[in-house]
Structure formats: structure tokens, C-alpha cells
Amino acid sequence: MFRDLARVRTASNQAIAGLAEYQPTRIAERAEMYFARGIAEMQLAQDFCNGIPLSDAAGTSFTLGTPRTVAEVFAVSIASFDSARTLVNGLTDAASVRIERAARIGRARAQIGLGDAAAAAATIASGTPIPGAYTYDHTFATTSGDNTLWAQPFSAARYIVGDSLEGNTPPSYTVANAIPFSRAGDPRVPTTILTTLGQDGQTRIRRTTLWARSTSIPVVNGLDAALVRAEAQLEAGSIAGTLFILDSLRANPRTQGAITTPVMAALVNPGSQAGMVSLFFREKAFWTFSRGQRLNDLRRMIRKYGRTAANTFPTGTHYKGPAYGSDVNLPVPTDEENNPNFRGCTNRLP
Numbered sequence: 001m002f003r004d005l006a007r008v009r010t011a012s013n014q015a016i017a018g019l020a021e022y023q024p025t026r027i028a029e030r031a032e033m034y035f036a037r038g039i040a041e042m043q044l045a046q047d048f049c050n051g052i053p054l055s056d057a058a059g060t061s062f063t064l065g066t067p068r069t070v071a072e073v074f075a076v077s078i079a080s081f082d083s084a085r086t087l088v089n090g091l092t093d094a095a096s097v098r099i100e101r102a103a104r105i106g107r108a109r110a111q112i113g114l115g116d117a118a119a120a121a122a123t124i125a126s127g128t129p130i131p132g133a134y135t136y137d138h139t140f141a142t143t144s145g146d147n148t149l150w151a152q153p154f155s156a157a158r159y160i161v162g163d164s165l166e167g168n169t170p171p172s173y174t175v176a177n178a179i180p181f182s183r184a185g186d187p188r189v190p191t192t193i194l195t196t197l198g199q200d201g202q203t204r205i206r207r208t209t210l211w212a213r214s215t216s217i218p219v220v221n222g223l224d225a226a227l228v229r230a231e232a233q234l235e236a237g238s239i240a241g242t243l244f245i246l247d248s249l250r251a252n253p254r255t256q257g258a259i260t261t262p263v264m265a266a267l268v269n270p271g272s273q274a275g276m277v278s279l280f281f282r283e284k285a286f287w288t289f290s291r292g293q294r295l296n297d298l299r300r301m302i303r304k305y306g307r308t309a310a311n312t313f314p315t316g317t318h319y320k321g322p323a324y325g326s327d328v329n330l331p332v333p334t335d336e337e338n339n340p341n342f343r344g345c346t347n348r349l350p
Helices: 001-022 027-047 070-088 094-113 117-122 148-155 222-235 239-250 273-289 294-303 336-340
Strands: 136-140 191-197 202-206 216-222 252-255 259-261
Touching: 001 117, 027 070, 027 094, 027 294, 070 094, 094 117, 094 136, 094 216, 094 222, 094 294, 117 222, 148 202, 191 252, 216 222, 222 239, 222 273, 239 273, 273 294
Parallel strands: none
Antiparallel strands: 136 216, 191 202, 252 259
16 A cells, blocks of 8 residues: 555656646646645555655656655645645636645645644635535546455455454454444445355455445545535534534435435434544544545544544454554555665654
8 A cells, every 4th residue: 555655656746747748738637646646645644654755756866755754744745735726726627627626625634634624624615615516536447447445345255344343153242442334224334244254264244335346436525525624613612513514414315436325314412522523533434434534533533632542443352363453553564664764663653
């Protein structure tokens, strides 16, 4: 994953330079490459430990990155999103508007990562309105490669939908802090629990129909923009404001992946700010399931909202033997030690 994200950065930089030199009028496409670079940088910050090197092999020489904190990498991603927006500023063609909205949502999500939801909401509001149905997608076709979120969990039965009750048949281990995605009966993650065993030959298959073989995956969308606004209300301590936005999302059918969610009942007021924090992140987990945002949200619950790893991350005995570990992020892989500037994670803080 780290290698793939680094390659996106390098390929984006190569494309930016190539478009500027050989196709200078293709402004939206060049802005799109800045957006792609920003997404890769943001994902690195969301998932990996402090001490992330940002190297670049796009030019005639290789630039070896020095370790940066998660906050510094979020800031780098914001600069990439800003470069995208600057290029298409004032342009009204459909491609430019689409990329400006995508970069604006990406910027806001990076600001969320930095713990400033109010600034993120201001970013969302700083351009043309982002429709709820807006989406910037990765697309798939059987001729070029299946949607991995279908291929690995659904087709190959290599991964299953998580739950708070785990174990071989029958499930017998309670996982503290885990959301019961597979047994919740939530229409946003429709799940079937089979008697058939998965790839490990031990665990019942729990698979979701959220993604089909060639369905698109949102990179950013109008849902993300709404959740940014909801978290700004949460950050401000407004339970009513947070609930209003979350209930508005539940009140309208929404197509995402291969499913369309029905109208869902309004949420019950949790009655406290701490309860609202828990409810917000649970709602967000179902809305953004498998889109690469959950780990960052768990880390932010510690950094921003005063939680601890012990009451945020899964704890206890794993059903295959050992206890859950203490890591709250991914380590930069040892391959990066080929970079003489890198000597491992600076720290493993959330």
C-alpha cells in the first residue's frame, strides 16, 4: 500500500510536467493530477505512523524524502489540493467544475485530519455548492481489472465483513470496541453470513453486496462533504446541528456502490457530547464502509476527542490465538530503509 501510494505521487508528478509541456491547454486534466497526488498524500497521513518520507522519482534524478510527521503530510496534501483548485479557478466547463469540487472535498478531509473541522466546513462552502449526489469515482471493467473490494472479499472469500463477535464456527469471542458490521442489519452494509468457510478454511464467510464486480468506488463524494459539515457541528458542541445533518442523510435514498439505501429512521439523541461523538463516528463508519477512512477516524478519536486506544481500537483475544496488538497505525515498511534518510517510524502515536 505504501509503495502504491508513493507510485501515485511519482506518476502524478510525471503527468503534471508532461501535460504542462506538451498539452498546456488541458487544464482540468493537469488539475486532476494534482488532486490524485493530494489523495495519495492524504491517505499516507491517514494510515501510517509519524516519520513518513515523501520521495519523488518523477524527474531526471531521484529525490529522497526525509521523515515527516502525520500533520506535515496532511499539510503537503492540502498544498496539492490547492494547486488543483488554483488551476481550474474561474473555469466553468464540466471537467473543471468536477475537479474543483473533488479537490475541495479532499482539502476539507485533510483539514479534518489536522483536527480543524470548522476550517474544513469553510472549505466545503468556499466554492460552488456540492450536490449530495456528486461523486468522483474509481471505475472498473472486467477487461482491465475487477473492483478489488468485490474480488478479494466476495469472490475469493479472503476477507470477511468485521463484527464485534468473532471466532470459528460458532463465533465465540467478543471484540471490545468493534462495530458489529455484519450482524447490525444496517442497509448501508448489507451482509450475508454463510455456513461456507472462507479462504482460511476456518471462518464462516460474511460478505456484503455493497460492491459488485465492476461497480465504481467513490474517492470523494457529496456524502463526504456532508459528513465534514456534520463534524464541524460536532466540534462546535452542537448535538442538534450534528443530528440534523446525519438525519438528513438518512432521510433520503442514496446509491453507493451496487446498492441504494432506503429511507432510514431518525437517530435517537444520545443526550451528551460524548455520546454524540460515538454516534457520529458509528454513522460515518457505516456510510464510508471499506472506503479507507475508518483507521484515520479511530486515530482522530484519540487525537481530537480524548479517547484512548483501549476504548477505541479492538482489544482482547483474537479468535485465532494471540491478543490484539497495541498499534494504532501502520508502520512505514522496512523497504523504505533503502532511503538513508529513513530509520523507521519516528513514533507510533495516533
